[in-house]
């Protein structure tokens with residue numbers, strides 16, 4: 001659960017003053033041991049010999065050069081995964097044995113928690129305390145959760161008409177291709193791998209080009225835990241080359257993708273044009289956070305702040321349209337501005353830091369562009385609005401008030417620390433406005449009135465509604481989007497369906513007296 005854990009961190013931090021950006025970055029102690037592709041259980045260079053740099057978002061310095069996988073490497077990885085599925089022990093061993101390997105993996109991840117968290121912070125820029133105390137423990141929990149499912153995947157007996165015994169077998173879908181983004185590198189790795197492994201599939205996973213390091217480290221541990229050769233293959237590389245090769249591969253049986261809506265459309269088309277592999281998509285969002293007239297304003301301000309600014313604003317479900325009832329609007333804006341001014345931005349390796357740098361120069365420039373567009377379109381810039389410091393991708397926590405629905409900052413996914421506060425008068429109006437978007441990933445509702453909560457819960461066209469909370473993620477809770485926020489659900493029991501084929505088996509009953 002992000003929110004509860006962040007509360008705990010907050011109690012131990014000093015959040016009373018804004019900190020300056022450190023000029024001297026803290027040196028992480030972890031060493032980078034794995035920078036090659038993981039194919040058929042071995043680390044290997046790319047066929048082309050090419051590498052690409054992965055950068056430290058605090059300094060823009062190179063952390064390491066990583067193998068650049070392309071179509072030929074994807075072919076080798078798919079061949080290894082195919083062989084492991086068609087001939088290897090993984091889909092054939094008992095579900096209990098699979099589950100034990102996954103549990104051993106979770107233990108190893110736990111043992112190396114701090115080293116993995118360092119890699120995550122170094123490569124991504126997220127606060128180390130967040131990675132070490134929240135995200136890596138969530139990864140561990142998710143593998144234990146799906147290890148628990150491995151031996152509980154049941155088929156049915158079906159009461160069909162006529163003298164037939166009918167049963168369904170729930171079988172692994174086969175070779176799964178998985179493409180993940182950079183905002184929660186190892187957590188997205190876990191959401192993808194957990195259910196796929198529990199069901200007995202083999203995998204080729206492509207990491208995001210911005211954050212290749214933690215997945216390589218973790219995958220080494222998975223083999224140490226006893227994973228048979230070729231079951232997991234990890235490719236670092238770029239989207240249009242390695243990612244596209246995976247999405248369009250004829251021998252990949254299923255594709256799971258998390259990233260932008262634009263790329264989601266591309267991979268869906270590649271999957272359709274190649275072998276019609278089924279696709280699950282977890283895409284972008286522009287989630288409303290609705291503060292009703294009965295809200296405790298101080299609590300609402302704190303939660304809305306968390307809903308937007310968590311992870312540098314780089315969450316697909318960020319509460320990026322803060323709708324506030326007119327009766328509490330002015331007070332809310334004043335306090336939201338004060339909260340943003342208190343936000344501590346700095347070297348993410350330092351204790352007590354709430355916000356590190358954005359992921360890369362592209363996102364950094366994009367965010368500053370949206371801030372300029374907010375000012376130009378007439379929204380009121382309450383605080384922030386610029387970069388912070390002179391190096392790295394740090395952005396000032398930014399708050400806009402008087403935002404209108406048709407402004408770009410209210411329509412597009414900014415993916416940065418930019419809060420947009422809009423005013424509303426009544427429930428019917430805010431429902432209409434909240435739903436009037438191409439996205440439908442999540443919503444936050446802040447009210448003490450159960451009837452208001454019930455109405456909004458049912459009226460909002462989104463995959464998750466958080467009532468008086470936000471970003472509560474748990475391995476058992478399904479997550480996914482309506483509309484252009486995605487297709488299908490990950491996590492929980494629903495996540496298993498993405499990785500199963502259902503086979504109907506029909507046998508005649510010769511003596512039909514006991515139908």
Ligand SMILES: NC(=O)c1ccc[n+]([C@@H]2O[C@H](COP(=O)([O-])OP(=O)(O)OC[C@H]3O[C@@H](n4cnc5c(N)ncnc54)[C@H](O)[C@@H]3O)[C@@H](O)[C@H]2O)c1
Nearest residue numbers: 180181207208238239240243244259260263283284316415
């Ligand atoms: N929903 C989410 O969790 C999420 C996560 C990250 C980014 N985003 C959104 O995406 C925007 C851009 O971020 P991004 O550039 O990392 O997203 P992206 O969609 O470009 O990248 C996500 C993954 O897809 C791969 N990819 C890119 N082009 C591909 C292609 N043609 N074929 C196959 N794979 C391809 C990338 O290499 C990466 O692994 C963000 O501003 C944000 O709006 C959403």
